[in-house]
Amino acid sequence: MHDVLEYQTQRDGLVVQLRQTLAADQRFVAGWLVGSFGRNAADAVSDLDLMLLVAEAASAQLCAKPAINRASTTPERAALFTTFGPIAALYEAHHNAPAGGTQSFVCYQGTGIMVDWTLVPADKAQRPVDALILFEHEPIAVAAAPQVEPNPTELIKERVAFFWMMSAVTIKYLIRRDHGFVTTWLEELQRIVLEVERLIEQRPWSYQHGSRSQFAATTLAQKQVIQGLIATMLQLTSPLAELRPAPLPELERLLALVEDN
Structure with a gap:
């Protein structure tokens, strides 16, 4: 139990670091935690589903997709991810991202903390209904809630x-x-x-x-x-x-x- 609490403390400390560092980075318009944190259902070992809205000037580089699924990332995303620690494991699956975006799984060396980085051009993004706001430099439209199938x-x-x-x-x-x-x-x-x-x-x-x-x-x-x-x-x-x-x-x-x- 002590080790789990230590893991949770380190992960929650990373959330603070992500908020402070990314909010000060002019390449990003907004940042949210989605997934279990967005649903207010996170437990001690939940990973971080981080969604960042990328400003137009930086989106071509940060949202580049040389391939849809790959075991490596671009130099620009690598520099971003390693700001928060050395990478132990990485996998990109961009089909999981919103239109125009990228998604990269990163497991950080030493801690085992996992972050799913989703980068989306700001002009194509809406805030998910279930999202914990880390920062927003301008108002972002909220996506429509899931609807019932009209004829199931x-x-x-x-x-x-x-x-x-x-x-x-x-x-x-x-x-x-x-x-x-x-x-x-x-x-x-x-x-x-x-x-x-x-x-x-x-x-x-x-x-x-x-x-x-x-x-x-x-x-x-x-x-x-x-x-x-x-x-x-x-x-x-x-x-x-x-x-x-x-x-x-x-x-x-x-x-x-x-x-x-």
Whole structure:
């Protein structure tokens, strides 16, 4: 516990350093923490999802993308990142950034503190709904909140059909006692159930970190989890007459092939 508290203290100290240093850097118009800090859901080991709005004069260099995915960065971004310490690990995945922007994962040497640096040209940026403001030198428009899908029927049909398909496939791997595969897909099936529930209830999408399922360590426990997921999906979708009937007899036939011991 002491080590976790030390890590948190170092990370929170980095937040202070980021705010002070970047607010004084004329290349940046605004800086926010998004992700768990923006949602007020950060814990002791949450990383820093840092979004910076880059002034027009600096955006061509700082937001340059020689490649979409790469294991290195540009000299200009490297100089920025290393202002806050030497880099232990770096990976860029610019498809995760807003339009015109870049995203770079940096793990800092010695501390292990992780920062996702997102740099966006200021003329293309909006502040996310969930953002903790570090600094803003001028007012920034706030992005629209996520909206409910206007006609989710076809999406519900697709998600439910995919659920039944992958339930059958997952049971097949459970028969084979491939517990790693089954563990992965129990999590995915749980997420599909929650997505279908959200669509039926017409709630807007919202991000949730971590897993949605409980770890099941044995064949019997995994079988019981998938039986519970099937039962939940049946309960959710039974009132929806437009859906294809669930392949329940076939799934029960496959489940009967699972040896519990």
